[in-house]
Amino acid sequence: MQTNFYNSTNETGKTLEKYTSTALSQQERIYNYMKDYEGVGFSPSQILATVFKGESVPITSVRRAMTTLSSNSSSSLIFKTDIKYLGPMGRSEYTWMYARNTRADS
Numbered sequence: 001m002q003t004n005f006y007n008s009t010n011e012t013g014k015t016l017e018k019y020t021s022t023a024l025s026q027q028e029r030i031y032n033y034m035k036d037y038e039g040v041g042f043s044p045s046q047i048l049a050t051v052f053k054g055e056s057v058p059i060t061s062v063r064r065a066m067t068t069l070s071s072n073s074s075s076s077l078i079f080k081t082d083i084k085y086l087g088p089m090g091r092s093e094y095t096w097m098y099a100r101n102t103r104a105d106s
Helices: 013-036 044-050 059-069
Strands: 078-086 092-098
Touching: 013 044, 013 059, 013 078, 013 092, 044 059, 044 092
Parallel strands: none
Antiparallel strands: 078 092
């Protein structure tokens, strides 16, 4: 699984390694959770509340991970649906689902 840590603060060395590793771990946890619940759509706030319950993970990290997992249409690990969920801030959020038959499943 490829990670996309957006190094907008120009980190280097051990700090960059740590942040990249954390981003990959978040992606893996989200992917595995969504794979376990194949056919169920989840919004970023739902993922935050379940996968990262009690952890200090920003919603922006969850959104980044979900976008990265769905960014390559030919080999996406998850996909964005047209289904919306009312998020905790009273605004609609799109949901994503596990993308069956991806290269990662082989």
